[in-house]
Amino acid sequence: MKTSKPTTNEMQAVEQTIGKILRWGVIVAATIMIIGLLLYLMSGSLGVATHYHVKNFSELLQGLVTGKPYAVMMTGIFALILTPVLRVVVSIYSFYREHDSLYMVITSLVLVILLTSFWLGIEFHL
Secondary structure (H helix, E strand, O other), X not given: OOOOOOOHHXXXXXXXXXXXXXXXXXXXXXXXXXXHHHHHHHHOOOOOOOOOOOOOHHHHHHHHHOOOHHHHHHHHHHHHHHHHXXXXXXXXXXXXXXXXXXXXXXXXHHHHXXXXXXXXXXXHHO
């Protein structure tokens, strides 16, 4: 089933959604970071040894469950990093709705590059 060309109102709604995603992503990430900072100030320690780096998500989750300030702050950074990635995903949908295949392909390629860089960062960090 072929979808009809979206109206100006629909496209404005998508643009507003993208704006809200970016705004709320930053607000949520900043809030998580502030909570981590407050935990650090209250405990006086990040909860890990000096020069320690989390190696996988299970370690991060374990740190969150135990209330380690470093894990909370890293989660805030992770949320901040994911915010523009989510914007790229919504943009792909927007270009799909506009039947703009060139920009849909380009934006999909950007998403693949982002995901590949995350994967490579995880692989080479370990």
